[in-house]
Amino acid sequence: MNEIKIFSPATVANVACGFDVLGFCLDSVGDDMVIKKTNKKGVFITKIEGFDLPYEAHLNVAGVSALAMYEALDVDFGFEIEIYKNIKPGSGIGSSAASAVGSVFGMNELLGRPFNKTQLTQFAIKGEALASKCEHADNLAPALFGGFTLVKSIAPLKILEIPTPDDLFATIIHPQIEIKTSESRAVLPKEVALTDAIAQWANLGGLVHALHTSDYQLISESLNDIIVEPHRSKLIPHFKAVKEAALAQGALGAGISGSGPSIFALSKTEQTALQVKEAINKVYASTGITYEIHVSKINKSGVKIMS
Amino acid sequence: MNEIKIFSPATVANVACGFDVLGFCLDSVGDDMVIKKTNKKGVFITKIEGFDLPYEAHLNVAGVSALAMYEALDVDFGFEIEIYKNIKPGSGIGSSAASAVGSVFGMNELLGRPFNKTQLTQFAIKGEALASKCEHADNLAPALFGGFTLVKSIAPLKILEIPTPDDLFATIIHPQIEIKTSESRAVLPKEVALTDAIAQWANLGGLVHALHTSDYQLISESLNDIIVEPHRSKLIPHFKAVKEAALAQGALGAGISGSGPSIFALSKTEQTALQVKEAINKVYASTGITYEIHVSKINKSGVKIMS
Numbered sequence: 001m002n003e004i005k006i007f008s009p010a011t012v013a014n015v016a017c018g019f020d021v022l023g024f025c026l027d028s029v030g031d032d033m034v035i036k037k038t039n040k041k042g043v044f045i046t047k048i049e050g051f052d053l054p055y056e057a058h059l060n061v062a063g064v065s066a067l068a069m070y071e072a073l074d075v076d077f078g079f080e081i082e083i084y085k086n087i088k089p090g091s092g093i094g095s096s097a098a099s100a101v102g103s104v105f106g107m108n109e110l111l112g113r114p115f116n117k118t119q120l121t122q123f124a125i126k127g128e129a130l131a132s133k134c135e136h137a138d139n140l141a142p143a144l145f146g147g148f149t150l151v152k153s154i155a156p157l158k159i160l161e162i163p164t165p166d167d168l169f170a171t172i173i174h175p176q177i178e179i180k181t182s183e184s185r186a187v188l189p190k191e192v193a194l195t196d197a198i199a200q201w202a203n204l205g206g207l208v209h210a211l212h213t214s215d216y217q218l219i220s221e222s223l224n225d226i227i228v229e230p231h232r233s234k235l236i237p238h239f240k241a242v243k244e245a246a247l248a249q250g251a252l253g254a255g256i257s258g259s260g261p262s263i264f265a266l267s268k269t270e271q272t273a274l275q276v277k278e279a280i281n282k283v284y285a286s287t288g289i290t291y292e293i294h295v296s297k298i299n300k301s302g303v304k305i306m307s
Numbered sequence: 308m309n310e311i312k313i314f315s316p317a318t319v320a321n322v323a324c325g326f327d328v329l330g331f332c333l334d335s336v337g338d339d340m341v342i343k344k345t346n347k348k349g350v351f352i353t354k355i356e357g358f359d360l361p362y363e364a365h366l367n368v369a370g371v372s373a374l375a376m377y378e379a380l381d382v383d384f385g386f387e388i389e390i391y392k393n394i395k396p397g398s399g400i401g402s403s404a405a406s407a408v409g410s411v412f413g414m415n416e417l418l419g420r421p422f423n424k425t426q427l428t429q430f431a432i433k434g435e436a437l438a439s440k441c442e443h444a445d446n447l448a449p450a451l452f453g454g455f456t457l458v459k460s461i462a463p464l465k466i467l468e469i470p471t472p473d474d475l476f477a478t479i480i481h482p483q484i485e486i487k488t489s490e491s492r493a494v495l496p497k498e499v500a501l502t503d504a505i506a507q508w509a510n511l512g513g514l515v516h517a518l519h520t521s522d523y524q525l526i527s528e529s530l531n532d533i534i535v536e537p538h539r540s541k542l543i544p545h546f547k548a549v550k551e552a553a554l555a556q557g558a559l560g561a562g563i564s565g566s567g568p569s570i571f572a573l574s575k576t577e578q579t580a581l582q583v584k585e586a587i588n589k590v591y592a593s594t595g596i597t598y599e600i601h602v603s604k605i606n607k608s609g610v611k612i613m614s
Contacts, residue, residue, distance in 0.1 A: 017508075018508075020509075021508065022512070150509070152512070152513040152525075152528070153506075153528075188501065189501060192501050192504055193497065193498055197499055201325075201504075201512075202327075202459050202460065204511060204512050205457045205515045206465075206467060207512075208512045208515040209467050227501070
């Protein structure tokens, strides 16, 4: 096999109570990528469609993760990468993670899978770091492993695969506004009240237990973020109205996707997720802000081979 | 049935990464209590052995929880409570919780179980509050439900039963020193660094996942407390040496039991827990401090009927 086409999915990080550690994988949104073996040694970005991104491998997220993996290989051939980007950079649904994961997943397949998924995450972290200026894996892990993941630690890298209940669906709205990373970082508190931290870890413990036991009521009761949302939600227009509309339609919970501006809601059943979509649509239709809304089941397998 | 003898177990709260929410139940240490129906209306403490505690029901932890339950009843009889106390008050292994739980559990049995365990916890919280000056359930929940419990919230009271792996054993050392509650509270930080809080909830999420999957290695990697232990451990003589001795013998982890002074270690297999006991014993033998050491399997059923 000398060529592979893959689908690299969008992901939702943080998931309310799991700031910096939790994430889940989407199914209906993602990038397509084609990876080819080539006689020339090295990593080459040969095509980019969808968004204006650099072709130089060392300046491109997919290229940097590919180079990190390539350096660990001893081969007399190289790789060409074509990127058909559907996830807008800066949308808050793991655009850079999809790029970083796609290249190393595809190369690993062409090589006969010499690396496991944790090792692939390790390479992809280098690409993610190019985009976000820090090494984190809360979007990479769900993109590679699928379902819900918990990044227990970065050094050493330890990723836990948390079970995903069958009837869980996500609704995501992506307002097409830009929030600067520096701004979304600046609003984070450096210190938090111990009582708030306790409530947050009670919620995270509750959510992990709820996912293991398919307890939708407990998922709902656990999807609270009292640490980050009160600060970052101010940067997202109509956040509160969107969240309230989602909950009013029966969503289990809603919150900021990654560092925003996207907002996610989780629902039991696709029907509820579609009703949530309608309700959110009503909130945003009159705002004058361009936006996209997706409904997606939780993707349990992550990045996958298309052909 | 007009009389019942019960065993109300000692418990370990906090469990390293689960400050204020997590707890587990011991099997080899606990109080015996006898609850009797009596013609006279009201709640009466008729016997206390082991420690010098008040006989007035409204001043006694077991009495206060019993009164809270009694007030919710409409009966023309009363209850007598005999307390054979083995758990020293202030030991950090849930002495007051065992008293608070024992009376309401016994009364509920004599009445034909009109209340569920969450309702019993609700009554027992009143007794616990007499001892600790605040309403918390992180010792009550494991004493009533057994195994590992996570108190997700107090108002409304929501208790999660986390699965307990079969081969888990605890070693507990109780140095017979007094740490004033005011002192153990005073050393707690009011605010914590967000990065520390994230690490702590990653560990708690990891521990909940590890208990669900019987992953002993992950239990070990999750049993870290970077928030409270650095402060409270200073109040416990030889804490560091005890912890290091336990880990050197193969304990999965160790930490402060409740607010101390007791120290717990968790091990895979009873044999390791016994080796940990020996190692801890060596640390404390030469200190001149009186102490007790217990080895216990995790008690999966909690408070129980003896006869």
